[in-house]
Amino acid sequence: MKIKEIMRRDVVSVKPDDIASGALEMLFKMRISGLPVIDSEGKLVGMFTEKGVLRFILPSYVEKVGRFIYEENPKSTKKKFHDLNNAKVSQLMRKEVVTASQEITLCEAARIMLTQHARRLPVVDASLKVVGIVAREDILKALAKEAQV
Amino acid sequence: MLKKLSALIFITVLVNLFSRGVGFSPTQALALSIFSASILGTLFFWDFRLTFVFLGTSILLITRTIDLEHVIKFSSLEVILFLVGMMVLVGQLKNAGVFAWIVSLILRIKNLTANKFLLFICIISALLACAVDEVTSIIFIVAAIFEICDYFEVDPTPFLIMSVLSTNIGSSGTVMGNPIGILIASKSGLTFEDFILKAFPVMLVCLITVIVIFRFWYRRQLAEFNKRIGELGDNEMLVKLISVPPEKELKVSLLIFAITLVFISLHHRLELLLNLEGNTILLTIPLISSGLVMAWKWKKAREFIEKDVEWWTLLFFMLLFAQAGTLKYTGATDVIARSLANLANNSYAALTGIVLWVSTIGSSVLDNVVLVAAFIPVIQSFTGLSVNLKPLWWALLFGGCLGGNITIVGSTANIVALGILEKEKRIHVNFFSWLGIGLIVGIITTSIVWLALVLLPFYN
Numbered sequence: 001m002k003i004k005e006i007m008r009r010d011v012v013s014v015k016p017d018d019i020a021s022g023a024l025e026m027l028f029k030m031r032i033s034g035l036p037v038i039d040s041e042g043k044l045v046g047m048f049t050e051k052g053v054l055r056f057i058l059p060s061y062v063e064k065v066g067r068f069i070y071e072e073n074p075k076s077t078k079k080k081f082h083d084l085n086n087a088k089v090s091q092l093m094r095k096e097v098v099t100a101s102q103e104i105t106l107c108e109a110a111r112i113m114l115t116q117h118a119r120r121l122p123v124v125d126a127s128l129k130v131v132g133i134v135a136r137e138d139i140l141k142a143l144a145k146e147a148q149v
Numbered sequence: 150m151l152k153k154l155s156a157l158i159f160i161t162v163l164v165n166l167f168s169r170g171v172g173f174s175p176t177q178a179l180a181l182s183i184f185s186a187s188i189l190g191t192l193f194f195w196d197f198r199l200t201f202v203f204l205g206t207s208i209l210l211i212t213r214t215i216d217l218e219h220v221i222k223f224s225s226l227e228v229i230l231f232l233v234g235m236m237v238l239v240g241q242l243k244n245a246g247v248f249a250w251i252v253s254l255i256l257r258i259k260n261l262t263a264n265k266f267l268l269f270i271c272i273i274s275a276l277l278a279c280a281v282d283e284v285t286s287i288i289f290i291v292a293a294i295f296e297i298c299d300y301f302e303v304d305p306t307p308f309l310i311m312s313v314l315s316t317n318i319g320s321s322g323t324v325m326g327n328p329i330g331i332l333i334a335s336k337s338g339l340t341f342e343d344f345i346l347k348a349f350p351v352m353l354v355c356l357i358t359v360i361v362i363f364r365f366w367y368r369r370q371l372a373e374f375n376k377r378i379g380e381l382g383d384n385e386m387l388v389k390l391i392s393v394p395p396e397k398e399l400k401v402s403l404l405i406f407a408i409t410l411v412f413i414s415l416h417h418r419l420e421l422l423l424n425l426e427g428n429t430i431l432l433t434i435p436l437i438s439s440g441l442v443m444a445w446k447w448k449k450a451r452e453f454i455e456k457d458v459e460w461w462t463l464l465f466f467m468l469l470f471a472q473a474g475t476l477k478y479t480g481a482t483d484v485i486a487r488s489l490a491n492l493a494n495n496s497y498a499a500l501t502g503i504v505l506w507v508s509t510i511g512s513s514v515l516d517n518v519v520l521v522a523a524f525i526p527v528i529q530s531f532t533g534l535s536v537n538l539k540p541l542w543w544a545l546l547f548g549g550c551l552g553g554n555i556t557i558v559g560s561t562a563n564i565v566a567l568g569i570l571e572k573e574k575r576i577h578v579n580f581f582s583w584l585g586i587g588l589i590v591g592i593i594t595t596s597i598v599w600l601a602l603v604l605l606p607f608y609n
Contacts, residue, residue: 059292059295059296059573060569060572060573061288061289061291061292061295061569061573064243064288065243065248065249065252065288065289065292066242066243066244066245066246066247066248066249067243067244067245067246067249067393067394068246068249068250068252068253068391068392068393069391069392069393069394070390070391071389071390071391071392072386072389072390074296074299074300074390075299075300075302075386076295076296076299079299
């Protein structure tokens with residue numbers, strides 16, 4: 001089975017110039033952890049994720065100072081959450097995105113997800129326009145279906 | 150990109166033609182031009198610096214400018230292994246929360262005032278830079294500065310600059326503060342005790358001087374900070390903002406680090422006692438400590454080696470040292486040393502001044518390791534000219550460290566700290582706003598060192 005047979009074609013996405021707080025609201029409503037960021041030409045330019053938002057609101061050095069416990073919420077966190085109302089999606093998105101072509105197999109998509117630590121794969125055509133998206137769940141369901149046949 | 154590459158090729162060819170014109174042999178000229186290409190490569194194409202040293206060293210080998218045996222000899226494996234050991238040890242200290250604990254100590258300063266804060270961050274920055282490398286130390290100090298400045302809603306930029314300048318000064322105080330410290334110790338035979346007796350006190354004088362300068366230069370910002378403390382009261386929330394569990398791992402890690410420092414400080418005595426070659430203990434102690442850490446934390450051992458050791462930088466150092474060694478191997482540095490000695494009229498004071506100021510100015514724009522690697526074989530070549538080398542080594546150490554304060558790109562600590570400032574606070578410090586204070590601090594501290602090296606017989 002190929003990816004194109006199981007991918008979702010109605011791709012919900014955000015634009016690079018969208019306001020970050022609005023994009024985060026979309027994540028909450030859809031109960032997903034990330035959305036592709038697509039520019040006006042339909043090309044994939046990044047991925048807006050909950051992890052990216054966490055990176056934005058917490059100081060960048062928390063990953064470098066080693067082990068400690070926050071006993072209080074720092075003042076800066078509240079301020080940075082307010083800053084989400086002025087920040088653009090392009091400021092928070094991850095720019096390196098792992099993609100897949102429509103013709104790859106389920107196992108190849110699974111391999112990419114596993115080795116590249118991707119939760120979802122935007123599917124792109126030859127001109128890098130997004131034509132669909134697959135999540136881990138879609139792959140596993142399709143593999144389970146194949147296994148039953 | 151193309152312009153820079155053209156400039157690099159043009160200058161490299163020019164160095165080759167010029168050096169042949171002034172009497173260097175073809176092999177010496179080739180060694181000089183390849184080394185120049187590597188220096189320019191780090192200046193113009195920082196991310197490609199390994200490409201330049203890989204290609205350059207290969208050319209030197211293929212053209213028989215140097216042989217494989219000497220490439221290995223000059224690559225200073227002993228310095229690289231020392232740095233590997235220290236990096237593993239620092240990785241464990243970080244994992245155990247030692248540095249976060251230091252940050253929490255700064256956040257707990259009682260009866261905080263602007264002057265007290267200034268004193269604390271300058272002194273801790275300098276002392277931490279003496280014990281671990283400057284980049285590791287600056288990250289933790291910046292974390293503390295940001296938390297305190299966020300709490301009192303003041304601009305962290307002046308405090309960050311003060312901390313970076315103090316870090317660069319502090320990194321000259323011991324063998325471990327900067328890679329150039331261990332490089333100079335390894336090549337000169339200077340011991341940890343020499344550094345404590347001769348580099349540390351001068352570093353302290355420089356630090357005290359810059360604290361006085363900061364109090365004047367940033368008087369408006371310090372007054373503003375005091376005003377905010379008056380308005381917001383004490384730093385109660387900061388006191389309990391973060392905690393580090395005082396677990397066994399933290400205590401054992403601190404103990405291992407303390408024992409390492411004790412053995413490093415006693416290395417010369419132990420080498421005499423055990424009749425070992427100079428600096429053998431100094432260079433092996435970090436390997437013993439990191440070996441023990443990896444035995445203790447064996448599940449993380451591979452992670453320490455793969456993530457905490459900066460192989461990219463260390464490989465660059467190795468091949469750069471080999472290229473600098475080629476200058477000595479071909480005799481190019483003997484020619485340079487003779488010219489410099491003639492220029493200074495064989496006066497050690499003038500020669501010390503030349504080495505100090507050239508290395509200060511050079512390291513304000515170049516990576517100080519590149520500069521020191523280039524200078525070491527030149528200083529070694531003075532041996533044959535009956536010049537007293539000791540003050541020259543100190544001049545090189547201080548020039549390499551203090552020059553980093555002059556410009557925004559002068560040291561890795563500057564670049565790392567300002568990168569965090571830009572990312573976290575979207576505050577961009579431009580070249581000239583740094584240059585104002587950087588140049589004053591650079592000139593004054595280098596002058597202090599110059600006076601000490603020339604006037605105090607202690608350094609001869």
